[in-house]
Amino acid sequence: MNGARLLAGVLAEPARAREVTDWTAFLCLARAESLLGSLAFRLADQPLPPKVAAILADAQADAGYARTQALWEAEMACRALAGVAPAVLLKGTAYAAAGLDASAGRSIGDLDILVSRTALPQVERALLAAGWEWVKENAYDDHYYRTWMHELPPLIHRERDRMIDVHHTILPLTARRTPDAAALLADSIALPGGLRVLAPEDMVLHAVAHLFADGDLAGGLRNLWDIDRLLRQFAGQDGFWERLGARGRLHQLLPHARRALRLAARLYATPVDRRLAGRGDPADLLYERRLLARDGWGRAGRSLERFGFYLRSHLLRMPPRMLAAHLWKKARR
Amino acid sequence: MxxxxxxxxxxxxxxxxxxxxxxxxxxxxxxxxxxxxxxxxxxxxxxxxxxxxxxxxxxxxxxxxxxxxxxxxxxxxxxxxxxxxxxxxxxxxxxQKRYLLLHAGSVERDGRALILTGHSGAGKSTLAALLGERGWRFMGDEFALLDPATGLLHAFPRAISLKNAALALFDGADPARLGPVLRGTPKGTIRHLQPPAEAIARMDQPARPALILFPRFGRDLDPATRPVGAAEVFVRLTQASTNYVALGARGFDSLTSLVTTVPARAIDYRSSEEAVALVESAWAELR
Amino acid sequence: MAGPRYIADPQALARNVALDGLTAIFHAPSGLTHLLAPPAPQILAALAGRPGSAEEVLARIAESFELEAANPADAIAARLAELEAVGLVAKT
Incomplete structure (x- = not known):
């Protein structure tokens, strides 16, 4: 059986761990998909070989450390931005701050925050004053980020060595779809302690945008797992699916959201609203194959398909002529 | 694959x-x-x-x-x-997330471990290998593993990586224990040496840390031994560890406990013979 | 002129070990280790869950700790700014 498919199956239904025959390959694959910590939490109550239990205990402890570090970065950014502009936490840090199931065992990378576009200059100044500095000083990259990307050039804290990405919307400005950034901010939710996170529907839609817009679906299995966890947690709220559909339309992400729902249902047996998810199309199979392309040695696999997805993902961000100009300038440096 | x-x-x-x-x-x-x-x-x-x-x-x-x-x-x-x-x-x-990983060589005698650490090029790896040929049990030349749960040091006796001048010190070793001479590596000439049979046979036996040494090699140095304070040892060992921060409170507890209970010395030496003599006398003073 | 008021986590000193006159602390909220010289540990103790300005801190630690500085309140204010930068105290 395809190892990645079994990984998805075990995450969804932990008792299926008994189907695993090659644990070394299984754990290697989970690690390569950044899902080892999530797997460790899911398998906490399953009978496991002692060595597997030991490796997963390490992964749980490591996830605890990632959580501490991420929440501390959020806290420090929050202190730096107090009285400057409201900042909304995104992705892994947001799940941890809000105590969502999606955060159990999840690895967390850079700190991502969303602020209003008009507040960017003040936010930039406040962060620079509080010890963050630009990762690279380069006029072109700077111009590129500011003009075409949905975020400031990355900043790194000079003492703590941690990166922060300051977004003013959730997709690049040049993509054909334009989410309503003002609505994202306006409907965000305050947590005790001054941190903010997106409203449930927007949080799901951001995870959807992240799944399809970033890279070549790399890390997609983890991003789809986020979506599964969020949907399972929010589905019980009154009128959730209707609001998800309406917000999806508002942010011009409805087709993506529908596909994500179908993929989550296929891979993680996520209970989704069938009407919203819609009928499957042949491309679902391609996406599924791409999401399950990783092998038991942790290799991403299927290079032709990868290439196709890379081109596609770049086109999503930039119209072709802009892309050509960008690649030209990159090549000349 | x-x-x-x-x-x-x-x-x-x-x-x-x-x-x-x-x-x-x-x-x-x-x-x-x-x-x-x-x-x-x-x-x-x-x-x-x-x-x-x-x-x-x-x-x-x-x-x-x-x-x-x-x-x-x-x-x-x-x-x-x-x-x-x-x-x-x-x-x-x-x-590595189970043990506090110290970038250090280590050897054992009478169930007690000697930790050799310091900047790369200070000679800790060569010294650990030399001691392993002279009555000590070789535990590792690169990584020492401190168990936060017990405070015991675990062996990691990978093949010893001899570099440049150190190759000549082991010319007399059993050829079956030596790997090929690797020239033109990013670190010069390298040759691997299989640890002594005892080191491999006993690699699952941990040992209680008893002494921390910071060796320093230099042809112009006067041979000397000086005590190193706990705060300095603590800072140097956090720098010598790749996972100290990731272990959180476990790392803090095990490392502070190590530096407050185990004595530490810096030793300066000009030759391997001098180094071995300084190690032996520092060890003898423990009793 | 009243300077800014600060507060420290009540648990800031919960895990601490004395090393050669310095104090190593493990700060649980950040997972970071700090090696502090006097009077930083005394300042943290004085502000643990109890807000105060540099002058108030000085008054709180004066009994147990003698500060050798020409202007002790300024010295405390400077240490407070350093502790704020690493997140061990926050402005209230």
């Missing part, structure tokens, strides 16, 4: 995959006396061509695995053994 070798060094099992047979054949020879790997391996290492066509055309070995350095330069196939060793070390440096 076409070729595969599983290895166990102390408490850590590896699965090593390679696109070529040569690196694994050399590795197999160097580790032939080691116990079998566990059924489930802690880490995976992959030795693979950087691009598919580089398997045959000027073959170059990219070092990848569970943990990969994005900017690591590939090595020529003639240095495939070194690539395997570097890949295994990388997994430990970035992935």
């Amino acid at each position: 076409r070729h595969r070798l599983d290895l166990r060094i102390g408490p850590v099992s590896y699965r090593i995959g390679s696109a070529w047979p040569e690196p694994l054949a050399e590795l197999r020879r160097l580790y032939r006396n080691y116990p079998a790997a566990e059924a489930v391996c802690d880490f995976t290492v992959r030795l693979e061509p950087e691009r598919p066509w580089r398997r045959y055309l000027r073959p170059s070995v990219a070092i990848r695995g569970d943990y990969t350095l994005p900017d690591a330069a590939p090595l020529p196939l003639t240095l495939g053994l070194l690539a395997a060793e570097m890949g295994m070390n990388l997994q430990m440096a970035l992935g």
Whole structure:
């Protein structure tokens, strides 16, 4: 059986761990998909070989450390931005701050925050004053980020060595779809302690945008797992699916959201609203194959398909002529 | 992967995959006396061509695995053994989360461990190897593993990596214990030495740390031993550890406990004979 | 002129070990270790869950700790700014 498919199956239904025959390959694959910590939490109550239990205990402890570090970065950014502009936490840090199931065992990378576009200059100044500095000083990259990307050039804290990405919307400005950034901010939710996170529907839609817009679906299995966890947690709220559909339309992400729902249902047996998810199309199979392309040695696999997805993902961000100009300038440096 | 070798060094099992047979054949020879790997391996290492066509055309070995350095330069196939060793070390440096990992050599006598640490080039690796030939049980030349739960030091006796001038010190070793001479590596000339049989046979026996030494080699130095204060030892060991921060409170508790209970000395030496004598006298003073 | 008021986590000193006159602390909220020289540990103790300005801190630690500085309140204010930068105290 395809190892990645079994990984998805075990995450969804932990008792299926008994189907695993090659644990070394299984754990290697989970690690390569950044899902080892999530797997460790899911398998906490399953009978496991002692060595597997030991490796997963390490992964749980490591996830605890990632959580501490991420929440501390959020806290420090929050202190730096107090009285400057409201900042909304995104992705892994947001799940941890809000105590969502999606955060159990999840690895967390850079700190991502969303602020209003008009507040960017003040936010930039406040962060620079509080010890963050630009990762690279380069006029072109700077111009590129500011003009075409949905975020400031990355900043790194000079003492703590941690990166922060300051977004003013959730997709690049040049993509054909334009989410309503003002609505994202306006409907965000305050947590005790001054941190903010997106409203449930927007949080799901951001995870959807992240799944399809970033890279070549790399890390997609983890991003789809986020979506599964969020949907399972929010589905019980009154009128959730209707609001998800309406917000999806508002942010011009409805087709993506529908596909994500179908993929989550296929891979993680996520209970989704069938009407919203819609009928499957042949491309679902391609996406599924791409999401399950990783092998038991942790290799991403299927290079032709990868290439196709890379081109596609770049086109999503930039119209072709802009892309050509960008690649030209990159090549000349 | 076409070729595969599983290895166990102390408490850590590896699965090593390679696109070529040569690196694994050399590795197999160097580790032939080691116990079998566990059924489930802690880490995976992959030795693979950087691009598919580089398997045959000027073959170059990219070092990848569970943990990969994005900017690591590939090595020529003639240095495939070194690539395997570097890949295994990388997994430990970035992935070890059970033990506090100290970048240090270690040896044991009477159930008590001596930790040798310091800047790279200070001679800790060579010194640990030398002591291993002279009545001490060799525990490791690169990584020492401190168990936060017990305070005991676990052995990680990988093949010893002899560099440049240190090669001559082991000319007399049993040729069966020596690997090929690897010239033109990023660190000069390297040759691997299989640890003594006792070090391999007893690699599952931990030891209680008893002394920490910071050796410093220099032809112009006067031989000397001086005590090092707990705060300095603490700072230097946090710098010598790749996972101190990641272990959180466990790392803090085990390291503060180590530096407040175990004495530490800096030793300056001009020759390996001098170093061994200084180590013996510092050890003798413990009683 | 009243300077800014600060507060420290009540648990800031919960895990601490004395090393050669310095104090190593493990700060649980950040997972970071700090090696502090006097009077930083005394300042943290004085502000643990109890807000105060540099002058108030000085008054709180004066009994147990003698500060050798020409202007002790300024010295405390400077240490407070350093502790704020590493997140061990926050402005209230």
